Amino acid sequence: MSLTDKFKVIHSSHVHESAEKHVCGSAVYIDDMVEPARTCHAYLGLSEVAHAKIVRLDLKRVVDAKGVICVLSANDIAGPNDVSPTGLNDEPVFATGVVQFWGQPIFAVVAETREEARRAAKLAIVEYDPLPAVLDIESATKAGGKLVTKPLTLKRGGLKKAMKNAPLRLSGEMKIGGQDHFYLEGQIAFAIPGEDEDVEVYSSTQHPSEVQHMVAHALDVPNNAVTVKVRRMGGGFGGKETQANLFAVVAAVAAKKLNRAVKIRPDRDDDMIATGKRHDFKVTYEVGFDETGKIHGVDAQFAARCGFSADLSGPVTDRALFHADNSYFYPAVKLQSVPLKTNTVSNTAFRGFGGPQGIVASERIIEEIAFALNKDPLEVRKVNFYGPQTGDVTPYHQQVSDNIIHRLVDELETSSNYGQRRQDIIKFNKSSSLFKRGIAMTPVKFGISFTATWYNQAGALIHIYQDGSVHLNHGGTEMGQGLNLKVAQVVADEFGLPLSAIKITETATDKVPNTSATAASSGSDLNGMAAQDGCRQIKDRLEVFARELSGDSSATVMFENGQVTIGSTQYAFGDFVKQAYMARVQLSASGFYKTPDIHWDREKGQGRPFFYFAYGASVCEVIIDTLTGEYRVERVDILHDVGKSLNPAIDIGQIEGGFIQGMGWVTSEELFWDDKGQLKSHAPSTYKIPLASDVPEVFNVALAQWSTNPERTIRRSKAVGEPPLMLAASVVEALSMAVASVADYKTCPCLDTPVTPERVLMAVTDLQNPDI
């Protein structure tokens, strides 16, 4: 590495801050920490019915089991028995009286070893008096459609009139499956009791502040008694935004009760059974359009299986509506969410947060129009893209002012050779009876900001020590996305230091308080800006000192290449900082940032919920086997917008990983509940995420190098965590085209997701035998 490379820290590719530790097994996850003496282990006892009154709970055999120290139930929780993140008081830590889903925690047992606790948890005698269980969207709707939270309606334009006047209309429905996060590191919490009311909790969480609040509530102590820490997670994807709360509460309650360190880690099956997932949706839509494919009006309902409690279902179903337009202008529109209560695990945040379901549904509407008009769906997309000719106001009345979708799509259309390949495929399908190909191109426009406006704030804490080494702390959490690295790049660049001078430290609620979840793709936008603010406060002081030192009050001060340059004098950064210390300059600062200009009125369904949009597009080509429904994703081309990238390698990693995760969601990842409400796909043996051999053989991923964020984000970059997942919408449509070819593309197959081989074969068979 040359000297200039060493100091070229921003807008350049650097490896993950923990990469070397990752590959050596020396990166410490919570289960790897050295335990204090007499650490004990908790395990949850889960319900084995979907909905019932608990008639009898007999824990004697549990208490008597080998190694058991105590059991915990609702009575052991001093504060409210509740971990609902939105304060609805609808999510008990331990069920009392009634269980509301199969796998709901009823009690916990604490034992000397995890193995003993796990075995003991199975020994409880629970007698149930069954209640009627509502397990899915259909039965919930039939049973009256009870909601877990207030629904949202977005509307604009005169829909009734637009629909009436539209030359053509069609309606349909689509079922969109859920998804398990399958973070490789499961849920875990580790609580160490302190003096007085204090407790320190290591929690694999994306939201340490919320864990802190939940633990404080449960223990009935002030927030300042609870410190939550996390150095890194082994994956999060939204599954550790609220789902870590319960585990942390159980560990903390047990730790305080016993005055011993307590760890809790469910095994993979219990993790998958007892924690929430991506919402499955049923979308019903009616669209009015004309012969050019231009949409006149859209009327759609988004019913979601939310599970037994609200959790984040309100904002998740809201975000589905926010993305039901994807990149398209709807002149008249009404979108409604239906967040249904069911007797299943409470669904939660998952990368995209409802957005993917909105986008997949919008692409289905486009596809249906294309089939109705016998057009290439891309043509229909283009006539409906937001733009000066079509219109640029979203269903939530925000103006799309940073639109780059036309250029992105045009460039990708050319670079992927979409048009020619589509013709070739149609030709191939004519001559190939067994195997059929499909190709599709879908865009993504994703709104960046928490729709809960107050979440759009962040803090950071920067110290410079006397040797010039820098300690960086911020409110975001590291789950693999490279957030710590990006923020460190910002800090290194501010001080003109190499990355190696910046020490990245664990997220801790006693260093940066009142943090927001690391979610909504916002991590580097928010924390990067907060860290920059902290750096600049220190730099301001250092600059004042530098001018004093030089005696030249107008001297230029520069922090570059590890040097501080004052006029024509240079100091090594460390030497300069030492002098600043001796002169009693404060070398520490807490930075703060709040996203400007955003506002959202949910009652009216109007505002500017998003600071900006991130864009992207993908072209996918598949081949299916019409005998078995098996298929391969053969080629994918992606062009994605990350503004001016802070770290292209990290961003490409997010795009590749996000796409493959999205591809898994729409292809092989199928959640399967039996008719009793028991989840049967609860381990990697039965729940199939993509493998290396599922990755498209040709996989071209490029950044839109020319893009920059018109808003003043951190170094004009854009968020990248969630948007690429939705690029996988092209996989669904490519499969659809391949299926449709068996009936000469006359009928839209209307595939539900995940498009498993079974769904493909059944759709092929239906099209081949329309009369059966």
Add this chain to the structure above:
Amino acid sequence: MGALKTRKHVRFWLNDKLVELGDLSPTQNLLDFLRLQSGLRGTKEGCAEGDCGACTVLVGRLSGDDLVYEAVNACIRFTASLDGCHVVSIEHLRGEGGKLHPVQEAMVALHGSQCGFCSPGIVMSLYALWMSQPNADQKTVERVLQGNLCRCTGYVPIVKAARRALENGGQSADPLVNERTQMLEKLFALHDGARVEINSEAGRFILPANVDDLAQIFLDKPDATLVAGATDVGLWVTKFMRDLGTVVFTGHLGELHTILEGDEGVTFGAGVTFSEFWPLVHARFEDMGGFWGRIGGEQVRNMGTIGGNIANGSPIGDTPPALIALGAAITLRKGDKRRFMALADYFIAYGKQDRSPGEFVESISIPYLSREDQFGVFKISKRRDEDISTLCGAFRLRLDGANRVKEIVIAFGGMAGIPKRASNVEMALKGMEWNEETIALGMAAFEDDFTPMGDVRGSAAYRMLSARNLLKRFYLKTQGDLHELTRGAL
């Protein structure tokens, strides 16, 4: 038997230390032994069922006069079964002065880790590949990664890193390569021909000295649980917390790993792993090649045995349909007595096999395909690789000179409570001309043979429909047509 020595402890090498364990539970898994007892926490638990690979370590074992290192899942590997082996964990990879191993170096340079939790396991899988197949191609890289899940990267940088590490080479400087002779001697020294028998508070287990010893032990203790590769039994413990009673391990018995290639067919010990059998697949049963690479992941193929796949009687075991169609027979042994039977006859009903207490599968024989035989085996699963069969169909056909069906054997897994022959379909085809009309007749007969169930892997209707269509696929294969999608086939 009188002269047999008995040892009261298990001993193996763990990285550079000799481990001796006298007080060991039969079901103590290697992962917990590493993480909880040995303080080696680089190896991670992701699923505890051998599917995610986060716990991948290498196990070096004697194979004849050789020492082979294989990637295995520490979560379902019982520690007791490691007697005489060399276990290598991620902590052993760094070189002098903390220098990264070439595989680690490539993973770092190419951004192969994001959250990092799967990384140690991935590094170990790639290490095994890099050491044993320095010329591996892209497909092989993907195949050895079937047993490693990564949720962050989408695998692209991991596969690139594998290619880079292979290109960079450097194997001759690797400790496991250049210290092999010394380790071989150390392991030979551990192989004292003794029976290992441990009774502790936690349970009882035996590692028989040889197959005769195994036969005697099992005759005396017919309730004992026999454990070969533990790819199924491991889950009884990690998932169901089942008490296995007395455990008798068989994986270490060299005799059960022998493969005899005769003139008419191959006979091999029940302990032969899927990986050990692979050369035979290439040499003698080429039509099974694509299928063989879809059994489990690499770690499971390294641990799992064909005998175990048969003996456990699962209706969705991978190999039974293929082996039935090939006309395989098994030898069951009880004490000194042996009996032979066609594999198809071994499976009686769901959970019930023709095996008496104290009796075990000792060997398997598969006749070679004759020049007139045509063969195909097709597995269908939700995810192509490292998945349990939704269903699996195997076909062997012999035509007469007039293109009529002289002989046909069709066997299916996943369509009934046992791996089962489609005898009505066979009957419908026999004597008929081998053409599309006949295939249609055969397809219509499936309902006489099977009434499949619906479950997490697929509906009953899908199973029936695709089972029928597999007959058509086999027909197309016999016509030389492109009949199956493979990666990069078209």
